[in-house]
Amino acid sequence: MSAACALSVSSLSVRLSRPDGEPRFILRDIGFALDRGETLGIVGESGCGKSTLLAAMLGSIGKGLQIGTGSIRLDGREIVGIDRQQLEHLRGRQIALVPQNAAQTLTPSLTIGRHFEEQLALKTDLPAAARRERAAELVATMRLPDPAAVLARYPHQLSGGQQQRIGIALALAGQPSVLLLDEPTTALDVTTKLAILDLLREIGAQEKLAMIYVSHDIGVIACMSDRIGVVYAGELVEEAQALVLLNSPRHPYAAGLLASVPRMEAQTMPEALPGTPPGPRPASAYCAFSPRCARATGLCRTQWPAQTQLTPEHRLACHHPLEPFGLRPDRPASIATIRQTANGAIQAPDIPLITVESLEIAYRKRSLADFTRGRTPQATVSDVSFTVAPGEVLGLIGESGSGKSTILRSIAGLLAPRHGEMRFAGQVLADNVACRSPDQRGRIQMIYQNPDDSLNPRQSVRQIIQRPLIWFRGLKGAELDAEVKALVDTVRLPARHAERRPGELSGGEKQRVAIARALAARPSLLLCDEITSALDVSVQAAILGLLDELRRETNVAMLFVSHDMAVIRHIADRIVILQAGRICEAGATGTIMAHPSHPYSASLIAAACGYDAYFR
Amino acid sequence: MLGFALRRVTVGLATLVAVTLLMFLSVSALPGDQCSASLGRTATEGALARCRQEISGQGNIAVRYVRWTASAMTGDLGTSHVRKEPVAAALAPRLFNTFVLASVAAGIAFPLAIVLGVLAALRRDQAVDIGLPTLTLIGMTVPEFVSATMLVLVFSIWLGWLPGISMIPPDAPISRILPVIATPALALAFISMAHTMRMVRSCTIDVLESCYVHMARLRGVPERLVVWRHVLPNAMLPAIGIIALQFATLLAGVVVIKVVFNYPGLGRLTMDAISNRDLPLVLGIAATLAAIYVAVTLVADLLMFALNPRLRTVRS
Incomplete structure (x- = not known):
């Protein structure tokens, strides 16, 4: 590795610092080099060590961890083992981080201007007068209107997208040569996300930055990276040029990860990757991926695969790699595709399960002041009407704040609408869940985005699933046990999981428990609120597959809320696109995808398709 | 800012009214009354009756509370029975x-x-x-x-x-x-x-x-x-x-x-x-x-x- 490299990492290991016992590794034997103007994308499921890798490069691996071996060189200078003052000097000047959640990383008591002033004073030689100008210039580079006004604001006065732009501008203030990006667009809407990615690419090229982009979103990695590294269980299992890796991954893990990404143009369902990554592990003598690998043999379980150089730019650690361009297995066609080819365009059915008519919902009630001034608080959702037929999946899509979840809350009876009518199976649905009949309550069930919040951590899976069985169906004794067992099986969980608590399950398993709980009441309608957004892509694919099977088995209808067009496309028969609380377009999935008639739907689809261009 | 301050001051005044009202009521509800308390155990029946007459002449409890509040706002908190001096004068130093x-x-x-x-x-x-x-x-x-x-x-x-x-x-x-x-x-x-x-x-x-x-x-x-x-x-x-x-x-x-x-x-x-x-x-x-x-x-x-x-x- 030449000294000219902006960043070079070689045989880096990070382990838990426990004085006794076998050392356990978070990162093991990581090596790569990065030149100025180059972007390396790092992908892997959560818990594979991506964030630790970034932290190591900033000299901040946190308590309880220590760097075992290896070296990290910034512009040829070793940073492993240097003292705090030297690190403080380097950070922001030679290497800078764009954090994941900018809203929480800006100090609430300081104005944006003070943030820049601090950074410029510390990291540049500019005199005080020039610093103000430079700050305004940096803000303007981020395409934020009226820089002077932005600098005068406090962080909470900016939108999420604006805060993220400020996060990037702050990282650039000290003119670093290496920029680390930690999922900087995960919290953003699709359109904002695309704008930020464009901006990053442009600035990266302009400033000749060496960038490391870490994300679990392979779509984003695909559009940002020159090279891609795949991390599994703290090891770099494959690294290659982006187009090579995306189209011809050789490591089974890389291939599995790619197959689980829902794509706009693919005619097939995303494919799940079974299992979960292991935790910190000893320097074991076997391939970490072998327990989840279909190609694993005895060799994989007894010998650790060393890294081999396929070409000067393609490195791989696998005993049984896939053939080049081996990733074209016959995958099942996605349901939407099958139905549309069978029936042509899907018509809205004659007998709807649920009808929602001219729904208007506001979070704030009219206050006394509103009455006296004769005004009405802004409605979050207005004039929304749709129907869902038995066994149908209706996708509700829109950016955050467009009212998707609000509509679900109203249908669930948790938030009374201001106007409008809801009819369920021919009967009027009361606004308040307490006023509905037990039958209605049982037949409409909700699944939330984050199973960590929606499952009681003190109850076992059995207790969680039992509750609705006892409540709605009056089961007891052997019948109850049998039904719990059947439900655990329905959501493809092993029977022994019934005795576990949510804390002992992975994110995907927890979401399966939440689904089982919803199914326990024998619902006709499932309200799914972004139920895959908190999960890794590999797990997301499995959950989507499960829902699709459940629908075929039980003919349950779903109202599926998501902000991800590619996900909706694979699961929904029809979609409703919401913008600022109003329906801007509705129709059969295939029709809208092929011929969006509203400019907003077109931009959402274009944004989601953006990634597909890289898989060719 | 002004709206917030006004709201806060209003809530503060309401708290004050509630506390004084509560105190006023509980003092009235005490066993024995002001008269037996201030005149002591040796008080004659006649003296007690005179004292009670004087107080009931001041109207019912609501009227007395309003009066007390009104004079409290001018800084007059009444007179101490025991010290024979205005309450405010005893309090101030x-x-x-x-x-x-x-x-x-x-x-x-x-x-x-x-x-x-x-x-x-x-x-x-x-x-x-x-x-x-x-x-x-x-x-x-x-x-x-x-x-x-x-x-x-x-x-x-x-x-x-x-x-x-x-x-x-x-x-x-x-x-x-x-x-x-x-x-x-x-x-x-x-x-x-x-x-x-x-x-x-x-x-x-x-x-x-x-x-x-x-x-x-x-x-x-x-x-x-x-x-x-x-x-x-x-x-x-x-x-x-x-x-x-x-x-x-x-x-x-x-x-x-x-x-x-x-x-x-x-x-x-x-x-x-x-x-x-x-x-x-x-x-x-x-x-x-x-x-x-x-x-x-x-x-x-x-x-x-x-x-x-x-x-x-x-x-x-």
Whole structure:
């Protein structure tokens, strides 16, 4: 590795610092080099060590961890083992981080201007007068209107997208040569996300930055990276040029990860990757991926695969790699595709399960002041009407704040609408869940985005699933046990999981428990609120597959809320696109995808398709 | 800002009305009445009847409350039966003395509590952080009359550095108050510091663990600046509320300490008023203490509002 490299990492290991016992590794034997103007994308499921890798490069691996071996060189200078003052000097000047959640990383008591002033004073030689100008210039580079006004604001006065732009501008203030990006667009809407990615690419090229982009979103990695590294269980299992890796991954893990990404143009369902990554592990003598690998043999379980150089730019650690361009297995066609080819365009059915008519919902009630001034608080959702037929999946899509979840809350009876009518199976649905009949309550069930919040951590899976069985169906004794067992099986969980608590399950398993709980009441309608957004892509694919099977088995209808067009496309028969609380377009999935008639739907689809261009 | 201030003041006044009304009602509901209380056990039936006649001539309880409130607003809190002087005249010098004592105690306690609390948070789980809370735990759990007596024992009797009790009249000039104030102020400061320090420590730890402090470090801001610029301003905001409450307690509460030291403040006056069944005085003191609490928390709320940009500025 030449000294000219902006960043070079070689045989880096990070382990838990426990004085006794076998050392356990978070990162093991990581090596790569990065030149100025180059972007390396790092992908892997959560818990594979991506964030630790970034932290190591900033000299901040946190308590309880220590760097075992290896070296990290910034512009040829070793940073492993240097003292705090030297690190403080380097950070922001030679290497800078764009954090994941900018809203929480800006100090609430300081104005944006003070943030820049601090950074410029510390990291540049500019005199005080020039610093103000430079700050305004940096803000303007981020395409934020009226820089002077932005600098005068406090962080909470900016939108999420604006805060993220400020996060990037702050990282650039000290003119670093290496920029680390930690999922900087995960919290953003699709359109904002695309704008930020464009901006990053442009600035990266302009400033000749060496960038490391870490994300679990392979779509984003695909559009940002020159090279891609795949991390599994703290090891770099494959690294290659982006187009090579995306189209011809050789490591089974890389291939599995790619197959689980829902794509706009693919005619097939995303494919799940079974299992979960292991935790910190000893320097074991076997391939970490072998327990989840279909190609694993005895060799994989007894010998650790060393890294081999396929070409000067393609490195791989696998005993049984896939053939080049081996990733074209016959995958099942996605349901939407099958139905549309069978029936042509899907018509809205004659007998709807649920009808929602001219729904208007506001979070704030009219206050006394509103009455006296004769005004009405802004409605979050207005004039929304749709129907869902038995066994149908209706996708509700829109950016955050467009009212998707609000509509679900109203249908669930948790938030009374201001106007409008809801009819369920021919009967009027009361606004308040307490006023509905037990039958209605049982037949409409909700699944939330984050199973960590929606499952009681003190109850076992059995207790969680039992509750609705006892409540709605009056089961007891052997019948109850049998039904719990059947439900655990329905959501493809092993029977022994019934005795576990949510804390002992992975994110995907927890979401399966939440689904089982919803199914326990024998619902006709499932309200799914972004139920895959908190999960890794590999797990997301499995959950989507499960829902699709459940629908075929039980003919349950779903109202599926998501902000991800590619996900909706694979699961929904029809979609409703919401913008600022109003329906801007509705129709059969295939029709809208092929011929969006509203400019907003077109931009959402274009944004989601953006990634597909890289898989060719 | 103006709207917030107006709302706060309104709520404060409403609290005051509620407290005085409650006090007024409970005083009326006491077994025995003002007359039997003030005239004592030796009072003749005739005298009692005359007294009761006089009071019922003042109208029913609602009318009396409104009258009392109206005159209280002009500074007239009625007349003490026992002392035969206006309640306000009895209160004023003692209120001033209490204020002097509380201010001295606050001047010792709060700066020390902030410095030590922040220090403990910064040296988390090190000797300082283990030693200080243990010390404050003692401060909080030992009954105040014990710690006060201990102070007298150590500083006045064994060492002889400070006077043990305050032998001054209630209306003594400030030049005579200050020398005798040291022991009670120390006792008060010790207790108040214990509570405040623990709260400052936990507020500071919350902020130290926040994303923005971590990010400031990752931006390469030197640790000294991280603490002064990013940690302290944000950690002190919630501390203002706690300090205000502690200050109100110093002014209005901790009656026992003031009695132990025989300090001519509100505390001793309260004890006297209660044991003499001097109901107008009790009422006057209760109203004053409530007003102090309301005023101090009001000031703290406004201060927090002014210092917190999240409240001060509207989200655009």
